Amino acid sequence: xxxxxxxxxxxxxxxxxxxxxxxxxxxxxxxxxxxxxxxxxxxxxxxxxxxxxxxxxxxxxxxxxxxxxxxxxxxxxxxxxxxxxxxxxxxxxxxxxxxxxxxxxxxxxxxxxxxxxxxxxxxxxxxxxxxxxxxxxxxxxxxxxxxxxxxxxxxxxxxxxxx
Numbered sequence: 766x767x768x769x770x771x772x773x774x775x776x777x778x779x780x781x782x783x784x785x786x787x788x789x790x791x792x793x794x795x796x797x798x799x800x801x802x803x804x805x806x807x808x809x810x811x812x813x814x815x816x817x818x819x820x821x822x823x824x825x826x827x828x829x830x831x832x833x834x835x836x837x838x839x840x841x842x843x844x845x846x847x848x849x850x851x852x853x854x855x856x857x858x859x860x861x862x863x864x865x866x867x868x869x870x871x872x873x874x875x876x877x878x879x880x881x882x883x884x885x886x887x888x889x890x891x892x893x894x895x896x897x898x899x900x901x902x903x904x905x906x907x908x909x910x911x912x913x914x915x916x917x918x919x920x921x922x923x924x925x926x927x928x
Contacts, residue, residue: 773809777802781918788914789870789907791859796830796914803921819924823917830913834906841902842878847895854881855899875900 780802787795800823807815842852858877862869878899882892 770809773805777805777809780805784914788911789867790863791870792863794831795910796827796917799914799917800824800827803917806921814925815921816924819920823920826913826917826920830910830917833909833913837906837909838874838899838902841905842895842899844902845894845898846891847878847899848882848885850885851878851882851892851895851899854878854884855903857881859903872900874903 780798783793784795784798784800784802787793787798789795803815803823804820807820838855839852842855847855854877855874856877858873858875858880859870860873861877862871862873865873875896879892879896882895883889886892
Protein backbone atom coordinates (compact mmCIF):
# COMPACT_ATOMS: atom_id res chain seq x y z
CA UNK A 766 0.00 0.00 0.00
CA UNK A 767 1.43 3.35 -1.03
CA UNK A 768 1.51 6.60 0.96
CA UNK A 769 -1.36 8.18 -0.97
CA UNK A 770 -3.64 5.23 -0.20
CA UNK A 771 -2.77 5.39 3.49
CA UNK A 772 -3.55 9.13 3.58
CA UNK A 773 -6.84 8.53 1.76
CA UNK A 774 -7.80 5.79 4.25
CA UNK A 775 -6.98 8.07 7.19
CA UNK A 776 -9.07 10.88 5.68
CA UNK A 777 -11.86 8.38 4.98
CA UNK A 778 -11.86 7.23 8.61
CA UNK A 779 -11.94 10.82 9.90
CA UNK A 780 -14.77 11.68 7.53
CA UNK A 781 -16.76 8.58 8.51
CA UNK A 782 -16.38 9.30 12.23
CA UNK A 783 -17.45 12.92 11.71
CA UNK A 784 -20.32 11.67 9.53
CA UNK A 785 -21.57 9.31 12.22
CA UNK A 786 -21.49 12.20 14.71
CA UNK A 787 -23.32 14.31 12.14
CA UNK A 788 -26.20 11.87 12.08
CA UNK A 789 -27.22 13.17 15.52
CA UNK A 790 -25.62 16.65 15.61
CA UNK A 791 -27.73 19.10 13.61
CA UNK A 792 -24.92 21.26 12.22
CA UNK A 793 -22.70 18.49 10.85
CA UNK A 794 -23.81 17.17 7.44
CA UNK A 795 -23.62 13.51 8.48
CA UNK A 796 -24.71 11.79 5.25
CA UNK A 797 -22.42 14.02 3.18
CA UNK A 798 -19.43 13.27 5.41
CA UNK A 799 -20.24 9.54 5.30
CA UNK A 800 -20.39 9.68 1.50
CA UNK A 801 -17.06 11.53 1.35
CA UNK A 802 -15.50 8.92 3.64
CA UNK A 803 -16.79 6.03 1.54
CA UNK A 804 -15.67 7.76 -1.66
CA UNK A 805 -12.18 8.29 -0.24
CA UNK A 806 -11.97 4.64 0.85
CA UNK A 807 -13.01 3.57 -2.65
CA UNK A 808 -10.44 5.91 -4.19
CA UNK A 809 -7.72 4.55 -1.87
CA UNK A 810 -8.35 1.15 -3.46
CA UNK A 811 -8.34 2.58 -7.00
CA UNK A 812 -12.08 1.89 -7.45
CA UNK A 813 -11.34 -1.84 -7.73
CA UNK A 814 -13.91 -3.22 -5.25
CA UNK A 815 -16.66 -0.60 -5.34
CA UNK A 816 -18.03 0.64 -8.67
CA UNK A 817 -19.22 4.04 -9.78
CA UNK A 818 -22.76 2.64 -9.80
CA UNK A 819 -22.50 1.90 -6.09
CA UNK A 820 -21.10 5.38 -5.47
CA UNK A 821 -23.97 6.88 -7.45
CA UNK A 822 -26.48 4.96 -5.32
CA UNK A 823 -24.73 6.17 -2.17
CA UNK A 824 -24.81 9.76 -3.48
CA UNK A 825 -28.53 9.49 -4.15
CA UNK A 826 -29.11 8.12 -0.64
CA UNK A 827 -27.12 11.04 0.75
CA UNK A 828 -29.36 13.50 -1.11
CA UNK A 829 -32.48 11.72 0.12
CA UNK A 830 -31.21 11.82 3.70
CA UNK A 831 -30.55 15.56 3.58
CA UNK A 832 -33.87 16.26 1.88
CA UNK A 833 -35.89 14.20 4.37
CA UNK A 834 -34.03 15.73 7.30
CA UNK A 835 -34.70 19.28 6.11
CA UNK A 836 -38.29 18.76 5.01
CA UNK A 837 -39.41 16.77 8.04
CA UNK A 838 -38.70 19.58 10.49
CA UNK A 839 -40.30 22.21 8.29
CA UNK A 840 -43.32 20.06 7.44
CA UNK A 841 -43.77 19.05 11.08
CA UNK A 842 -43.74 22.69 12.08
CA UNK A 843 -46.03 23.81 9.25
CA UNK A 844 -48.49 20.96 9.89
CA UNK A 845 -49.03 22.31 13.38
CA UNK A 846 -49.38 25.94 12.27
CA UNK A 847 -45.86 27.27 12.77
CA UNK A 848 -45.13 30.87 11.95
CA UNK A 849 -41.92 32.01 10.29
CA UNK A 850 -40.64 32.99 13.74
CA UNK A 851 -41.29 29.48 15.05
CA UNK A 852 -39.26 27.90 12.26
CA UNK A 853 -36.39 30.34 12.79
CA UNK A 854 -36.66 29.71 16.54
CA UNK A 855 -36.45 25.96 16.00
CA UNK A 856 -33.30 26.35 13.92
CA UNK A 857 -31.71 28.61 16.55
CA UNK A 858 -32.85 26.22 19.30
CA UNK A 859 -31.24 23.28 17.50
CA UNK A 860 -27.98 25.21 17.22
CA UNK A 861 -27.95 26.34 20.86
CA UNK A 862 -29.02 22.86 21.98
CA UNK A 863 -25.76 21.39 20.70
CA UNK A 864 -23.92 23.09 23.56
CA UNK A 865 -26.09 21.31 26.14
CA UNK A 866 -25.44 17.74 25.04
CA UNK A 867 -28.02 15.20 23.97
CA UNK A 868 -30.76 16.79 26.10
CA UNK A 869 -30.16 20.14 24.39
CA UNK A 870 -30.23 18.51 20.97
CA UNK A 871 -33.57 16.91 21.80
CA UNK A 872 -35.36 19.85 23.43
CA UNK A 873 -33.58 22.80 21.78
CA UNK A 874 -35.76 22.83 18.62
CA UNK A 875 -38.91 22.51 20.75
CA UNK A 876 -38.00 25.44 23.01
CA UNK A 877 -36.84 27.54 20.06
CA UNK A 878 -40.09 26.90 18.15
CA UNK A 879 -42.22 27.78 21.18
CA UNK A 880 -40.30 31.02 21.81
CA UNK A 881 -40.38 31.91 18.11
CA UNK A 882 -44.12 31.27 17.91
CA UNK A 883 -44.75 33.34 21.04
CA UNK A 884 -42.88 36.30 19.56
CA UNK A 885 -45.32 36.42 16.64
CA UNK A 886 -48.52 35.17 18.27
CA UNK A 887 -48.98 35.55 21.98
CA UNK A 888 -50.88 32.26 22.33
CA UNK A 889 -49.28 29.67 24.61
CA UNK A 890 -51.51 26.82 23.41
CA UNK A 891 -50.61 27.50 19.76
CA UNK A 892 -46.93 27.81 20.68
CA UNK A 893 -46.99 24.49 22.54
CA UNK A 894 -48.69 22.75 19.61
CA UNK A 895 -46.13 24.20 17.18
CA UNK A 896 -43.27 23.15 19.49
CA UNK A 897 -44.56 19.58 19.59
CA UNK A 898 -45.03 19.50 15.79
CA UNK A 899 -41.53 20.82 15.26
CA UNK A 900 -40.09 18.30 17.69
CA UNK A 901 -41.95 15.41 16.01
CA UNK A 902 -40.63 16.52 12.61
CA UNK A 903 -37.12 16.90 14.00
CA UNK A 904 -37.17 13.41 15.56
CA UNK A 905 -38.57 11.85 12.39
CA UNK A 906 -35.91 13.59 10.29
CA UNK A 907 -33.12 12.51 12.61
CA UNK A 908 -34.36 8.90 12.64
CA UNK A 909 -34.54 8.85 8.85
CA UNK A 910 -31.09 10.44 8.57
CA UNK A 911 -29.61 7.85 10.95
CA UNK A 912 -31.28 4.97 9.10
CA UNK A 913 -30.13 6.18 5.70
CA UNK A 914 -26.60 7.02 6.91
CA UNK A 915 -26.15 3.58 8.44
CA UNK A 916 -27.65 2.00 5.31
CA UNK A 917 -25.04 3.80 3.20
CA UNK A 918 -22.28 2.24 5.29
CA UNK A 919 -24.01 -1.15 5.16
CA UNK A 920 -24.33 -1.05 1.36
CA UNK A 921 -20.68 -0.09 1.03
CA UNK A 922 -19.56 -2.94 3.30
CA UNK A 923 -21.73 -5.48 1.48
CA UNK A 924 -20.48 -4.41 -1.94
CA UNK A 925 -16.87 -4.11 -0.82
CA UNK A 926 -16.59 -7.43 0.99
CA UNK A 927 -19.28 -9.72 -0.43
CA UNK A 928 -19.70 -8.91 -4.12
